[in-house]
Amino acid sequence: xxxxxxxxxxxxxxxxxxxxxxxxxxxxxxxxxxxxxxxxxxxxxxxxxxxxxxxxxxxxxxxxxxxxxxxxxxxxxxxxxxxxxxxxxxxxxxxxxxxxxxxxxxxxxxxxxxxxxxxxxxxxxxxxxxxxxxxxxxxxxxxxxxxxxxxxxxxxxxxxxxxxxxxxxxxxxxxxxxxxxxxxxxxxxxxxxxxxxxxxxxxxxxxxxxxxxxxxxxxxxxxxxxxxxxxxxxxxxxxxxxxxxxxxxxxxxxxxxxxxxxxxxxxxxxxxxxxxxxxxxxxxx
DNA sequence: CACGAGACCTGTTCGC
DNA sequence: TGCGAACAGGTCTCGT
Numbered sequence: 001x002x003x004x005x006x007x008x009x010x011x012x013x014x015x016x017x018x019x020x021x022x023x024x025x026x027x028x029x030x031x032x033x034x035x036x037x038x039x040x041x042x043x044x045x046x047x048x049x050x051x052x053x054x055x056x057x058x059x060x061x062x063x064x065x066x067x068x069x070x071x072x073x074x075x076x077x078x079x080x081x082x083x084x085x086x087x088x089x090x091x092x093x094x095x096x097x098x099x100x101x102x103x104x105x106x107x108x109x110x111x112x113x114x115x116x117x118x119x120x121x122x123x124x125x126x127x128x129x130x131x132x133x134x135x136x137x138x139x140x141x142x143x144x145x146x147x148x149x150x151x152x153x154x155x156x157x158x159x160x161x162x163x164x165x166x167x168x169x170x171x172x173x174x175x176x177x178x179x180x181x182x183x184x185x186x187x188x189x190x191x192x193x194x195x196x197x198x199x200x201x202x203x204x205x206x207x208x209x210x211x212x213x214x215x216x217x218x219x220x221x222x223x224x225x226x227x228x229x230x231x232x233x234x235x236x237x238x239x240x241x242x243x244x245x246x247x248x249x250x251x252x253x254x255x256x257x258x259x260x261x262x263x264x265x266x267x268x269x270x271x272x273x274x275x276x277x278x279x280x281x282x283x284x285x
Numbered sequence: 286c287a288c289g290a291g292a293c294c295t296g297t298t299c300g301c
Numbered sequence: 302t303g304c305g306a307a308c309a310g311g312t313c314t315c316g317t
Binding site: 081119 | 286296
């Protein structure tokens with residue numbers, strides 16, 4: 001489910017209230033319940049309890065697709081992976097089927113990590129860099145420039161689709177927003193990164209930021225049963241639109257597999273890179 | 286370094 | 302209707 005815009009939507013709901021919930025900021029943890037052991041990556045369940053009981057949530061942040069809860073001396077990090085969600089509910093509510101970790105908070109509420117597929121993880125650490133250390137730049141940050149993206153693209157020789165999904169290259173993009181950004185930029189998903197010129201890199205840079213900002217503005221994309229709330233799914237150009245007309249040119253959207261991920265694109269707006277090598281001497285490199 | 290396959294999981298949808 | 306296969310917002314690890 002959650003890519004940067006969905007995580008950002010959850011973050012602001014937890015911090016400021018929203019999605020029918022109240023803010024968790026300033027609330028003390030009165031109890032904790034771990035319902036699926038593997039959800040807690042670090043530390044041990046006993047150590048987790050000991051460290052978090054009585055602590056107060058001071059802020060809720062985000063880095064890439066990670067959600068961060070500050071507890072002065074510790075940080076609780078969540079990665080929602082495919083099916084995770086964080087909800088605030090009345091503590092009297094029955095425990096929903098896929099709740100994996102619950103924190104009872106002051107005010108009769110609880111924060112619940114719900115994760116059908118059990119891929120999601122939580123960490124309670126004193127230094128969040130231990131978990132976040134390898135992440136690439138934050139795409140919406142002011143210091144992430146088109147020049148910086150171009151530099152990073154030239155430093156690698158990889159297909160754009162898997163490269164943009166690589167969180168050490170850039171943090172926060174997933175399958176949806178990558179397909180959308182590549183379409184907006186007019187770049188084929190199999191284009192090799194170090195063949196992009198300055199203009200193409202700049203177009204990719206602005207497309208990435210545009211689709212992420214659009215996603216946040218629409219409060220994320222709701223697909224299937226998992227995440228609900230946003231309506232960015234109504235504005236998809238290519239994602240899950242196989243066989244439907246491209247909104248730009250009307251050609252039919254294609255679907256291929258790239259790195260085991262379904263990949264959607266318009267073969268007219270995003271021409272195949274193999275048809276137009278930039279320079280000669282392609283053989284025997 | 287780049288890439289593909291398999292693993293981790295459950296639920297829904299598709300094809301026969 | 303039933304049943305297995307394919308597929309799903311992600312990432313890690315291993316082998317080539």
